[in-house]
Amino acid sequence: MIEIRFSVFYEHQLPRPWDEGAEQRLYRDALDQIEIADRIGLDYVWEVEHHFLEEYSHSSAPEVFLAAASQRTERIRLGHGIVQLPPQVNHPARIAERIATLDLVSGGRVDFGTGEASSSAELGGFGVRRTDKRAQWQDAIDVITRMFVEEPFAGWDSRHFRMPPRNVIPKTVQKPHPPLWVACSRRETIEFAARNGIGALAFSFIEPEDAGRWVDEYYRLLASEECVPAGFAVNPNVAVVLPMMLHEDEETAIDRGIDGAHFFGFALAHYYGTTPHDPGRTDVWKHFEERRAARGFSREQIIANAESLNVNIGSLRGAVGTPGQVADLIRRYEAVGVDQISFVLQAGPNRHEHICEALELFGRDVLPQFTEGREEREAAKAERLAPAIEAALARRAPARKLASGYRIDEDAEVARARRGSRAGRPLRDEVRTAGQRRVRQGLYRMVGGRSDAQLERRFGPGAQRVFFAGMARAYDADAAGGFEGELEFRLSRSGVVTPWTIEVRNGRARARAGGARNPVLTVSTGTADFLRTLSGHTNPAVLLMDGRLNLSGDVELAPRLSEMFGGPSPY
Structure with a gap:
């Protein structure tokens, strides 16, 4: 058995109707919740980056939010994830600068989660071709990690990105750079994470036994010659995401949390499926109320039965239940080798006071069952993986040294950039x-x-x-x-x-x-x-x-x- 870590995950969901000050309350409440998470001993807070996804995610500048969270917490790690890497969304140098700055102001507590984006609203909004986004991710992660370690960054010239040499500052507290993660939604992207030597943030709501098969394949690939790290360090971790609400009475937990869990899944399908969306007009919450059962989110199928939890029991449930039920579910994930469970409490109409109560209850009745001997197990894992990690890093192309004599030349650099911008897809x-x-x-x-x-x-x-x-x-x-x-x-x-x-x-x-x-x-x-x-x-x-x-x-x-x-x- 390995160690297991716990985190809270935020999309900043805000179902309609919206009243004056709703977004401000949403952010204020989330910061209060993260203070509790830090105090009770949770390990991470994860904050996404999304754009234009009304109701589902009002989190378009997570680096600002996480900077605020860093000043109200002491030990919890700040999961900046996922940062969207296509250059049309975020210039790689700006990503490197923001990650390093957040690492500085937090005292070295940043984890750098990455992704490509896949919703039509985001890809179309920024003009990113769906067929190019994976290649853009691979290009950008190589560029950004080099910006962390190369002094100066030796420049780049590829199909997706062009930039002359510059010293990208500031540099991160963590060396060579913060731990890297990538968002995953299926087995193939878990394998992709392993081949790139980075942590897998699995966003599919899967049962522990299914997660175990993913974990086994992840660690097999990470230890194989197929693993060529995307960065200059390897982050061997698999995290799963689950809706959660906790109460000593199971029926109360369901009443407080199941609508939020179901709205999370419904809104996810709304934006990543084929459902039409009219910006500023479509009411996702209204559609949820009308169509939830037909889309697999039946409220009637979730009943208090005092049995062990299954993530999906005819309808999504996740970790919504009593402390005992949730602890048993965690043990099942722990037994198959999952490294981290990230809980979604802020979802749909879930109320702030109920989220705070659930966090306090988790810290009192659940978390203590999983902390004893954690350091020893982590050390054993690191020792076991050390030879594979060393071999993987040896396969990674090293940091470069800029040849002496390069000098900034604005006219020449702008001319090269303009020529590059004309080289595109047909x-x-x-x-x-x-x-x-x-x-x-x-x-x-x-x-x-x-x-x-x-x-x-x-x-x-x-x-x-x-x-x-x-x-x-x-x-x-x-x-x-x-x-x-x-x-x-x-x-x-x-x-x-x-x-x-x-x-x-x-x-x-x-x-x-x-x-x-x-x-x-x-x-x-x-x-x-x-x-x-x-x-x-x-x-x-x-x-x-x-x-x-x-x-x-x-x-x-x-x-x-x-x-x-x-x-x-x-x-």
């Missing part, structure tokens, strides 16, 4: 992305409000052929994580099953009528349910629980299908 890529977005929005409108019979009539064999051909054309090899093989879709319509196959080979996808010879994954469902799932009108988890959707083969591939064939995915 216009046809922008047209392709815009076309995919129009198709998704059109599908959402076409499906909404129609009966099974109406959808089955409109989606006959001819329409299905066009649809699957379109899926194949929209295939994104960057989102496939190296997958190759056959995907079989078996659609039932008026009692007749029609099979379709999409075959992925050599970075391309092809669709054909008929069953697959050797399918990696088979998806069987009704035609109407298939359309509602793809358009975002139905949560596939609901269909699975009702027996209306059946998966066979590599079921962990299923959550990736949307992003692989032109749709968005969280983080």
Whole structure:
């Protein structure tokens, strides 16, 4: 068994309706809560960076908030995560400067969480191409960590970013730089974190036993020759995120926390799915109240039963319960090797006073059960991983030295930057992305409000052929994580099953009528349910629980299908 750490996680959620001063109260209350978290002994506070995601996240300048938190706390670590790395969102030098400044004012307490962003609102708002964002992350993390350690930074010239040599100051307190993390939402990004030698912030609400498989694969890859650190230090950690509300009476805990947990999941799906959003007009909370059960967030399925907690029991629950229930759930995560659990208490309509009570109760009745012997276990883990970390760092390209004689030349540097800005992707890529977005929005409108019979009539064999051909054309090899093989879709319509196959080979996808010879994954469902799932009108988890959707083969591939064939995915 390894040590386990605990943290609180903030999106700064603010469901409508908003009254005067609501955002100011939201920030003030969060700072008060973090003071309690620091006092009771929690290890981290994580604060996200999001833009334009009304109601779901009013946290667009986390470095300012965390700086305020640093002056009201003494020991809790400040998880700046995730910072969005595409240069159109944040210039790499500005990120390095802000992280170092926060590390200075906090006395060396910063953890640097990173990510690409994936919501259409953010990517479109900053003009980031979805197909470029992973490459931009890899480019930016290399640039930023070099800015931390190179003195001066020796400059950069790549497809995504160009900057002349400069001494990027200030430098961080922690050497060579603060611990690095990356946001993860599925197994492939956990593996990506391991190959880059950085901590995995897993944002999927998964059961402990499923998390254990992710942890095993993470540490296997981290210790293998595939691990080439993205930074100049390795941060071997896997963290999971869970909704939480605590009370000695289970029913009270549910009443106080389940709506917040469900709104968190619903709003996440709203912004990272295909649901249309009109800025300043769409009322996400109203939609939640109207559609929560249909989207897999049924309030009626969460009942007080005094049994051990499951994260998902027909509807998302997380760590909402009594101290005893939550402690048992933590032990299950601890047993499979999870390094950190981050609790979401500030979510949806959850009340400030209830959050404070839950934190105090956690510090009194739960936390003491997991602190004894922690230092010894951490030391043993560090000793066990030391050879693998040393070998991984030896594979990383070293910091560079700038050749003597370089001098700042404004005219020459500006001219080079202008030439670089004209080197971009072809216009046809922008047209392709815009076309995919129009198709998704059109599908959402076409499906909404129609009966099974109406959808089955409109989606006959001819329409299905066009649809699957379109899926194949929209295939994104960057989102496939190296997958190759056959995907079989078996659609039932008026009692007749029609099979379709999409075959992925050599970075391309092809669709054909008929069953697959050797399918990696088979998806069987009704035609109407298939359309509602793809358009975002139905949560596939609901269909699975009702027996209306059946998966066979590599079921962990299923959550990736949307992003692989032109749709968005969280983080």
